Amino acid sequence: MTDVLYTGPIPAERGGELAMGGGRSETSALSGTGGGRGMTTTQNSQRPNACCFCWCCCCSCSWNEEERRRRRRRKRISQDTKMETIPNCEACTKPSVEEIRLWSQSFDKLMRNPAGRNVFREFLRTEYSEENMLFWLACEDLKQEINKSAIEEKARSIYEDYISILSPKEVSLDARVREVINRKMQDPTPHTFEDAQLQIYTLMHRDSYPRFLSSNIYKSLIHGGSRTSSES
Numbered sequence: 001m002t003d004v005l006y007t008g009p010i011p012a013e014r015g016g017e018l019a020m021g022g023g024r025s026e027t028s029a030l031s032g033t034g035g036g037r038g039m040t041t042t043q044n045s046q047r048p049n050a051c052c053f054c055w056c057c058c059c060s061c062s063w064n065e066e067e068r069r070r071r072r073r074r075k076r077i078s079q080d081t082k083m084e085t086i087p088n089c090e091a092c093t094k095p096s097v098e099e100i101r102l103w104s105q106s107f108d109k110l111m112r113n114p115a116g117r118n119v120f121r122e123f124l125r126t127e128y129s130e131e132n133m134l135f136w137l138a139c140e141d142l143k144q145e146i147n148k149s150a151i152e153e154k155a156r157s158i159y160e161d162y163i164s165i166l167s168p169k170e171v172s173l174d175a176r177v178r179e180v181i182n183r184k185m186q187d188p189t190p191h192t193f194e195d196a197q198l199q200i201y202t203l204m205h206r207d208s209y210p211r212f213l214s215s216n217i218y219k220s221l222i223h224g225g226s227r228t229s230s231e232s
Contacts, residue, residue, distance in 0.1 A: 090114045090117060090118055090137075091114070092113075092115040092118060093115070094115070095113065095115040095116070097222075099113060099115070099116070100218075100221050100222060101222065103116050103119075103218070104213050104218075107204070107205040107209045110209070111201075117133065117137075119217065119218070119221065120133065120204075120208075120209075120212055121133040121134075122217060123208070123211075123212045123215055123217045123218070124204075124208060126215075126217070127208065127211070129208060131162060131169040131170075131171055132171055132200050132203065132208070133204070134161075134162070134169070135158070135161075135162040135169075135171050135193075135196075135197070135200055136197055136200055136201060136204070138154070138157075138158050138162070139158065139193045139194075139196070139197040140197075141154070142154050142155065142158065142190050142193065143190045143191065144190070145190055146190075151188055151189065151190060152188050155185065155188035155192050155193075156185075158193060159181070159185060163181060163193075163196070171196070171200055172200075172203065173196050173199055173200075174199070177195045177196050177199055180195050180196075181193060181195075181196060
Protein backbone atom coordinates (compact mmCIF):
# COMPACT_ATOMS: atom_id res chain seq x y z
CA MET A 1 0.00 0.00 0.00
CA THR A 2 1.31 3.43 -0.92
CA ASP A 3 1.14 5.86 1.99
CA VAL A 4 -0.71 8.95 0.76
CA LEU A 5 -1.26 11.77 3.17
CA TYR A 6 -3.43 14.85 3.01
CA THR A 7 -1.88 18.26 3.31
CA GLY A 8 -4.85 20.20 2.01
CA PRO A 9 -7.04 22.71 3.83
CA ILE A 10 -9.05 21.83 6.90
CA PRO A 11 -12.74 21.28 6.07
CA ALA A 12 -14.98 24.33 6.50
CA GLU A 13 -17.80 24.72 8.94
CA ARG A 14 -20.25 21.96 9.66
CA GLY A 15 -23.43 22.19 7.67
CA GLY A 16 -25.74 21.06 10.48
CA GLU A 17 -27.12 17.75 11.66
CA LEU A 18 -26.12 14.59 9.78
CA ALA A 19 -28.15 14.18 6.63
CA MET A 20 -28.17 11.69 3.82
CA GLY A 21 -27.18 13.98 1.00
CA GLY A 22 -29.64 16.75 1.82
CA GLY A 23 -32.63 14.46 1.90
CA ARG A 24 -31.58 11.78 -0.57
CA SER A 25 -31.88 8.20 0.57
CA GLU A 26 -29.10 5.64 0.92
CA THR A 27 -30.81 3.53 -1.70
CA SER A 28 -30.59 6.44 -4.14
CA ALA A 29 -26.87 6.84 -3.50
CA LEU A 30 -26.14 3.15 -4.02
CA SER A 31 -28.49 2.30 -6.88
CA GLY A 32 -28.65 5.57 -8.82
CA THR A 33 -32.44 5.81 -8.44
CA GLY A 34 -34.57 8.01 -6.26
CA GLY A 35 -36.62 5.14 -4.86
CA GLY A 36 -36.04 2.91 -1.88
CA ARG A 37 -35.99 3.57 1.81
CA GLY A 38 -36.15 7.18 2.89
CA MET A 39 -33.58 7.09 5.67
CA THR A 40 -32.96 10.83 5.96
CA THR A 41 -32.55 13.47 8.59
CA THR A 42 -33.17 17.02 7.41
CA GLN A 43 -30.66 19.78 7.78
CA ASN A 44 -33.31 21.84 9.57
CA SER A 45 -32.86 19.72 12.70
CA GLN A 46 -29.74 21.51 13.83
CA ARG A 47 -28.89 21.57 17.51
CA PRO A 48 -29.24 24.89 19.30
CA ASN A 49 -26.17 26.58 20.70
CA ALA A 50 -23.76 24.63 18.48
CA CYS A 51 -20.32 26.09 17.84
CA CYS A 52 -19.87 27.98 14.60
CA PHE A 53 -17.05 25.80 13.32
CA CYS A 54 -17.09 22.01 13.39
CA TRP A 55 -13.31 21.80 13.68
CA CYS A 56 -12.94 24.08 16.67
CA CYS A 57 -11.42 22.78 19.90
CA CYS A 58 -14.40 23.85 22.02
CA CYS A 59 -15.47 20.96 24.25
CA SER A 60 -19.15 21.85 23.72
CA CYS A 61 -18.91 21.66 19.94
CA SER A 62 -21.79 19.67 18.49
CA TRP A 63 -19.27 17.71 16.39
CA ASN A 64 -17.54 16.39 19.50
CA GLU A 65 -20.89 15.66 21.14
CA GLU A 66 -21.94 13.63 18.11
CA GLU A 67 -18.66 11.68 18.15
CA ARG A 68 -19.03 10.87 21.86
CA ARG A 69 -22.57 9.68 21.26
CA ARG A 70 -21.39 7.40 18.46
CA ARG A 71 -18.71 5.88 20.72
CA ARG A 72 -21.24 5.15 23.46
CA ARG A 73 -23.47 3.46 20.90
CA ARG A 74 -20.58 1.33 19.57
CA LYS A 75 -19.60 0.37 23.10
CA ARG A 76 -23.12 -0.90 23.75
CA ILE A 77 -23.15 -2.80 20.46
CA SER A 78 -19.78 -4.44 21.15
CA GLN A 79 -20.96 -5.48 24.61
CA ASP A 80 -24.31 -6.83 23.43
CA THR A 81 -23.34 -8.53 20.17
CA LYS A 82 -20.31 -10.27 18.72
CA MET A 83 -18.87 -7.96 16.09
CA GLU A 84 -17.33 -9.28 12.90
CA THR A 85 -13.71 -10.39 12.99
CA ILE A 86 -11.35 -7.41 13.02
CA PRO A 87 -9.22 -7.33 9.85
CA ASN A 88 -5.57 -8.20 10.24
CA CYS A 89 -3.11 -5.43 10.99
CA GLU A 90 -0.75 -4.20 8.31
CA ALA A 91 2.45 -6.16 7.80
CA CYS A 92 5.40 -4.20 9.18
CA THR A 93 8.77 -4.50 10.85
CA LYS A 94 9.28 -3.82 14.52
CA PRO A 95 9.76 -0.06 15.00
CA SER A 96 12.94 1.28 16.53
CA VAL A 97 12.97 3.54 19.59
CA GLU A 98 13.78 6.47 17.32
CA GLU A 99 10.78 5.71 15.09
CA ILE A 100 8.45 5.45 18.09
CA ARG A 101 9.63 8.80 19.40
CA LEU A 102 9.11 10.40 16.00
CA TRP A 103 5.43 9.54 16.22
CA SER A 104 5.03 12.18 18.92
CA GLN A 105 6.47 14.91 16.67
CA SER A 106 3.58 14.96 14.24
CA PHE A 107 0.50 12.98 13.29
CA ASP A 108 1.76 12.77 9.71
CA LYS A 109 4.87 10.89 10.84
CA LEU A 110 2.73 8.46 12.79
CA MET A 111 0.42 7.82 9.83
CA ARG A 112 3.29 7.37 7.38
CA ASN A 113 4.61 4.45 9.41
CA PRO A 114 2.77 1.08 9.11
CA ALA A 115 3.80 0.11 12.65
CA GLY A 116 2.61 3.50 13.87
CA ARG A 117 -0.74 3.01 12.19
CA ASN A 118 -1.09 -0.42 13.83
CA VAL A 119 -0.37 0.93 17.30
CA PHE A 120 -2.65 3.93 16.80
CA ARG A 121 -5.37 1.61 15.53
CA GLU A 122 -5.02 -0.50 18.68
CA PHE A 123 -5.52 2.66 20.73
CA LEU A 124 -8.58 3.66 18.68
CA ARG A 125 -10.05 0.23 19.41
CA THR A 126 -9.94 1.01 23.15
CA GLU A 127 -11.94 4.17 22.42
CA TYR A 128 -14.45 2.37 20.20
CA SER A 129 -13.43 4.46 17.19
CA GLU A 130 -11.29 1.98 15.25
CA GLU A 131 -13.63 2.40 12.28
CA ASN A 132 -11.99 5.77 11.59
CA MET A 133 -8.68 4.08 10.80
CA LEU A 134 -10.36 1.22 8.94
CA PHE A 135 -12.23 3.72 6.78
CA TRP A 136 -9.04 5.68 6.07
CA LEU A 137 -7.19 2.50 5.09
CA ALA A 138 -10.08 1.37 2.87
CA CYS A 139 -9.95 4.72 1.06
CA GLU A 140 -6.21 4.34 0.54
CA ASP A 141 -6.80 0.88 -0.92
CA LEU A 142 -9.52 2.21 -3.24
CA LYS A 143 -7.13 4.86 -4.58
CA GLN A 144 -4.78 2.15 -5.82
CA GLU A 145 -7.52 0.35 -7.79
CA ILE A 146 -7.69 0.77 -11.58
CA ASN A 147 -10.25 -1.86 -12.58
CA LYS A 148 -13.67 -0.27 -13.12
CA SER A 149 -15.74 -3.12 -11.72
CA ALA A 150 -13.43 -3.49 -8.71
CA ILE A 151 -13.70 0.25 -8.05
CA GLU A 152 -17.49 0.07 -8.04
CA GLU A 153 -17.49 -2.99 -5.77
CA LYS A 154 -15.04 -1.48 -3.26
CA ALA A 155 -16.85 1.87 -3.28
CA ARG A 156 -20.16 0.18 -2.53
CA SER A 157 -18.55 -1.84 0.26
CA ILE A 158 -17.02 1.30 1.82
CA TYR A 159 -20.37 3.08 1.62
CA GLU A 160 -22.24 0.24 3.28
CA ASP A 161 -19.60 -0.31 5.97
CA TYR A 162 -18.70 3.27 6.93
CA ILE A 163 -21.13 5.79 5.39
CA SER A 164 -24.53 4.16 5.81
CA ILE A 165 -26.45 5.33 8.87
CA LEU A 166 -27.52 1.69 9.34
CA SER A 167 -23.95 0.49 9.88
CA PRO A 168 -22.56 0.07 13.41
CA LYS A 169 -19.22 1.24 11.97
CA GLU A 170 -20.58 4.49 10.53
CA VAL A 171 -17.98 7.28 10.65
CA SER A 172 -18.83 10.82 11.71
CA LEU A 173 -19.26 13.05 8.64
CA ASP A 174 -21.05 16.33 8.13
CA ALA A 175 -23.99 16.84 5.78
CA ARG A 176 -21.96 18.58 3.06
CA VAL A 177 -19.54 15.67 2.71
CA ARG A 178 -22.35 13.12 2.73
CA GLU A 179 -24.08 14.99 -0.08
CA VAL A 180 -20.86 14.96 -2.11
CA ILE A 181 -20.49 11.21 -1.57
CA ASN A 182 -24.07 10.52 -2.61
CA ARG A 183 -23.50 12.39 -5.88
CA LYS A 184 -20.20 10.64 -6.59
CA MET A 185 -21.66 7.20 -5.87
CA GLN A 186 -23.67 7.50 -9.10
CA ASP A 187 -20.36 6.88 -10.92
CA PRO A 188 -17.71 5.80 -8.37
CA THR A 189 -14.03 6.57 -8.91
CA PRO A 190 -10.92 5.90 -6.79
CA HIS A 191 -11.43 9.38 -5.30
CA THR A 192 -15.12 9.12 -4.42
CA PHE A 193 -14.44 9.35 -0.68
CA GLU A 194 -11.59 11.87 -0.82
CA ASP A 195 -13.42 14.63 1.09
CA ALA A 196 -14.63 12.16 3.70
CA GLN A 197 -11.17 10.67 4.13
CA LEU A 198 -9.72 14.13 4.75
CA GLN A 199 -12.40 14.89 7.31
CA ILE A 200 -11.80 11.64 9.21
CA TYR A 201 -8.02 12.13 9.02
CA THR A 202 -8.44 15.58 10.57
CA LEU A 203 -10.79 14.20 13.22
CA MET A 204 -8.26 11.56 14.26
CA HIS A 205 -5.50 14.18 14.28
CA ARG A 206 -7.33 16.69 16.47
CA ASP A 207 -9.44 14.41 18.62
CA SER A 208 -7.69 11.06 19.10
CA TYR A 209 -4.00 11.75 18.49
CA PRO A 210 -3.41 13.94 21.61
CA ARG A 211 -4.97 11.26 23.82
CA PHE A 212 -2.92 8.57 22.10
CA LEU A 213 0.32 10.34 23.07
CA SER A 214 -0.80 10.36 26.71
CA SER A 215 -2.05 6.77 26.66
CA ASN A 216 -0.48 3.80 28.40
CA ILE A 217 -0.21 2.07 25.02
CA TYR A 218 2.21 4.68 23.69
CA LYS A 219 4.02 5.29 26.97
CA SER A 220 4.71 1.58 27.39
CA LEU A 221 6.34 1.48 23.95
CA ILE A 222 8.55 4.46 24.80
CA HIS A 223 9.58 3.07 28.20
CA GLY A 224 10.00 -0.47 26.92
CA GLY A 225 12.17 0.69 24.05
CA SER A 226 14.27 2.86 26.34
CA ARG A 227 14.95 -0.03 28.70
CA THR A 228 15.93 -2.28 25.79
CA SER A 229 18.35 0.32 24.49
CA SER A 230 19.99 0.86 27.86
CA GLU A 231 20.41 -2.87 28.46
CA SER A 232 22.11 -3.39 25.14
